[in-house]
Amino acid sequence: MSAPILITGAGQRIGLAFAHHCLAQGQPVVVSYRSYRPAVDALQKAGAECLAADFSSDAGIDDFIDQVKARSDGLRAIIHNASDWMPESPERSATETMQAMMQVHAMAPYRINLALQNLLTSGDGPRDIIHMTDYVVEKGSAKHIAYAASKAALANLTLSFARLLAPRVKVNSVAPSLICFNAGDDAAYRQKALGKSLLQMEPGEAVAVQTLQFILDNPYLTGRTLALDGGRHLA
């Protein structure tokens, strides 16, 4: 059996869609989830190894690393997808917001990549790390300042880990803009968000799945970011 792909934050949406995509192709997966949902049960039944993990503390990151090491002696890829789209809020201090964003979007991928790099470099065939960043790395965000800064840190980790792990491991980012709305997004927000890109659409998780698979299949991409944003930069 081929080495599994490790996907963080796969309890819903993009991570969940990619996990099912991999399983449908006979590619084993190990996933992290934070909140239990029936979708996690279904993913487990479909053959995924599902590990509970909360990256908001260093102990939570260490525990996840230990769980992965205990279950795998090799990895095909690590997809850092886990994320919290946290806006600035009067209910939270600026320090708390920045610390939470850096913890999940930078500290967790940094610590996990360093701890698990040998699982990637063992064995034959292509090996990948993919960081899910965000279009706002290029432009900033007035309402998600700490979030955008933490995703920019993650984008820089792509460059450093590409240098560190070449030529054995490719390291790339995907920088989406709107992929899929959240349940609480009202009609006014949806209309405004759709108008922010040239293609003016909510493409859904499938386009992220396609992009991730493209990167895994391509032997000549590393240290790069694939923008998945409907032409937002030209709107």
Ligand SMILES: NC(=O)C1=CN([C@@H]2O[C@H](COP(=O)(O)OP(=O)(O)OC[C@H]3O[C@@H](n4cnc5c(N)ncnc54)[C@H](OP(=O)(O)O)[C@@H]3O)[C@@H](O)[C@H]2O)C=CC1
């Ligand atoms: N969806 C979109 O339109 C866009 C997505 N992206 C990026 O693409 C990726 C996937 O997006 P999407 O599917 O919407 O992601 P979600 O917002 O659904 O988050 C994915 C998962 O991350 C988990 N997570 C959040 N915080 C933590 C934590 N501290 N420790 C462990 N797990 C955590 C959540 O777990 P739980 O649910 O259990 O809390 C959630 O299931 C993300 O990195 C996102 O930033 C970028 C731009 C647009």
Ligand SMILES: Nc1nc2c(c(=O)[nH]1)N=C([C@H](O)[C@@H](O)CO)CN2
């Ligand atoms: N972790 C998440 N990050 C982001 C999300 C999300 O739902 N979860 N959504 C967005 C928006 O779609 C934005 O790109 C367009 O308004 C950004 N990041």
